[in-house]
Amino acid sequence: MRNKLLLFCILGALIVGVSTNSCKKSNQNYLQTLLTDGHWQLASLTVTQTRNDTTLLNDTINSTCNLAQALTFNSGGTCTYTNFDCISQTVTGHWSLTSNQLYLLSDLKFQDTTAIVNPVPFTNAQIFNLGQYSLVLKTGDLGIYYPPNTVLTVFTYGFVRVKNPQ
Numbered sequence: 001m002r003n004k005l006l007l008f009c010i011l012g013a014l015i016v017g018v019s020t021n022s023c024k025k026s027n028q029n030y031l032q033t034l035l036t037d038g039h040w041q042l043a044s045l046t047v048t049q050t051r052n053d054t055t056l057l058n059d060t061i062n063s064t065c066n067l068a069q070a071l072t073f074n075s076g077g078t079c080t081y082t083n084f085d086c087i088s089q090t091v092t093g094h095w096s097l098t099s100n101q102l103y104l105l106s107d108l109k110f111q112d113t114t115a116i117v118n119p120v121p122f123t124n125a126q127i128f129n130l131g132q133y134s135l136v137l138k139t140g141d142l143g144i145y146y147p148p149n150t151v152l153t154v155f156t157y158g159f160v161r162v163k164n165p166q
Contacts, residue, residue, distance in 0.1 A: 031101050031130060035073040040135050040159035042069035047140075049153050056151065062086045071159060084110040095122075102127060104137060121155060128156070135159040 049057040062069075065086035072080045079095040093108035106122035121139045129136040136159070141152040 029097075029101075031097060031127075032073075032075070034130055034132065035095075035135075036075045038161045038163050040071040040073075041162045042071070042157060043160045044156075044158040046156045046158075047153060048156070049151055051149060051151050061155075070162070079106060079108065081108055081110070084108075087111060097127075121157075125157075133161045135161070 045061045047057065047059055047061055048055065062085065065083075067083040067086055067088060069083045069086070070081070073095055074080075077094050077096060078092060080090060080092045082090045084091065087110075089111060091108050091110055093106055095104060095106040095108075097104060104122060104125045104127055106125070108120065108122055110119050110121075122137065123139075124142070125137040125139045126142055127135075128138045137157045138154055139157070140154040141150075142154065146152060
């Protein structure tokens with residue numbers, strides 16, 4: 001009887017110890033950590049225009065730009081983009097993720113330089129890919145339904161992580 005009581009006490013103490021010291025999830029968001037760890041340098045920018053199932057345009061933009069274009073996210077919800085659209089400029093704004101963490105919302109507003117590139121491109125950008133070393137954002141006409149024969153324009157921004165931007 002005494003062995004059973006001792007075994008019961010040890011088992012009870014073990015259960016209490018495990019339940020009070022178990023790992024708890026922190027409120028830290030892994031996607032936010034990926035975004036804010038370093039700078040994202042633009043590696044490619046493509047524009048695709050389609051009508052129905054026909055591709056009208058699939059082109060790389062700023063392929064000859066010699067300025068390093070970098071996007072930096074700060075943990076406080078601010079962000080900075082330098083040299084957008086191959087123009088020497090630095091713009092600061094705010095960023096956040098949607099509740100489902102599929103879209104990046106930002107109020108970065110740039111100089112309107114071309115008829116193609118939107119001066120507020122990351123208002124509602126789909127996070128197409130996010131990894132430790134790469135980030136792909138899609139912007140433009142990303143709605144669910146558009147009427148037939150509508151020309152849709154989608155921009156794909158491909159970034160790579162750099163620790164020290166140029």
